[in-house]
Amino acid sequence: MIEIRFHGRGGQGTVVASKILADALAKEGNYVQAYPEFGVERRGAPVFAFIRIDNKPIYDKSKIYNPDHVVVVDPTLVEAIDVTEGLKDGGYIIINSNNPPEHFKFPPKFKVFTIDATEIAVKHRLGTLAAPIVNTAITGAVVKILKLTRLESLVEAIREGIPIKPEDNVKAAIEAYERA
Numbered sequence: 001m002i003e004i005r006f007h008g009r010g011g012q013g014t015v016v017a018s019k020i021l022a023d024a025l026a027k028e029g030n031y032v033q034a035y036p037e038f039g040v041e042r043r044g045a046p047v048f049a050f051i052r053i054d055n056k057p058i059y060d061k062s063k064i065y066n067p068d069h070v071v072v073v074d075p076t077l078v079e080a081i082d083v084t085e086g087l088k089d090g091g092y093i094i095i096n097s098n099n100p101p102e103h104f105k106f107p108p109k110f111k112v113f114t115i116d117a118t119e120i121a122v123k124h125r126l127g128t129l130a131a132p133i134v135n136t137a138i139t140g141a142v143v144k145i146l147k148l149t150r151l152e153s154l155v156e157a158i159r160e161g162i163p164i165k166p167e168d169n170v171k172a173a174i175e176a177y178e179r180a
Contacts, residue, residue, distance in 0.1 A: 002148065003064045006049040007083050008073030013135025016162070017073065018049035021139050023157035024149045025051075031058050046077065053148060069146060072096060073117075073138055078104060094145055096134055115141035115180050117172075124172040126165065136162065136169040140176030151177050 004021075008014025015036040022034035033052040050064045066086040072078060075097040083093065089109045097103070098119060101112040117137035127133035136158055143154050154177075155170050162169045 001052060001054040001058065002069070003067045004051045004053075004069045004071060004142075004146075005064050005067040005087075006047075006051075006071045006073060007077045007081070008047050008049070009077070010045045010047050011131060011133075012047075012073050013133045014047045014073045015049045017071075017135035017139050017142075018051050020135065020154070020157050020161050021142060021149075022051050022053075023161055024139075024143070024153040025053050027153040027156060028149055030054065030149075031056060033058050033061075037063065046081065067091065069094070071138060071142055073134060075099075084110060092145060094138070094142055096138055113141070113145050113180065115176055117141065117176055120172050120175050120179075124165075124168045124175075126168060126172055137172040137176040140173035141180040143173075144177045144180035 006014050006018050018034045022032040025032045031054050035050055037048040052058050068088050069092040070083050070087055072083050072095040075095055091110055093110050093112045095114050096117040097114045098116040101114050104112050106112055117134040118132050120137040121132035121134045143149055158169050159166050
């Protein structure tokens with residue numbers, strides 16, 4: 001089983017990113033769970049989302065405490081909370097940032113990747129300049145880096161699951177995939 005934890009803030013599309021990725025994984029015959037955890041719902045508040053992936057039915061419904069990988073949708077959370085809490089040795093940390101991976105001071109037991117999903121979202125007019133929606137861009141990078149599913153499955157999941165600007169969201173995911 002592979003477990004992924006997403007860290008973001010309300011309004012960035014963190015929960016939708018986990019759902020779209022889970023839908024793409026399911027299209028290829030995987031068993032998946034995707035679910036959020038958040039407190040009082042408000043824009044800007046920290047949000048967590050979780051995905052479990054396996055080739056057999058998943059019966060564990062608990063919170064993910066020891067993820068294999070972490071995706072950080074909002075880079076300010078790196079300074080605000082311990083995004084590596086429980087992360088397994090060798091785990092990947094994928095961060096939405098225009099900084100290079102070496103900018104982040106994580107222990108060498110983790111592999112750090114960065115993608116400027118914000119810039120990609122702004123380029124494709126997803127959300128606003130002040131509040132870009134980076135969910136599809138970050139999923140494109142996750143698919144490329146983790147190699148858990150095919151880009152074609154992600155594109156199909158975006159077209160089926162994103163009702164607003166689906167083709168712009170597809171373009172953002174493809175661009176992030178190609179840049180990652």
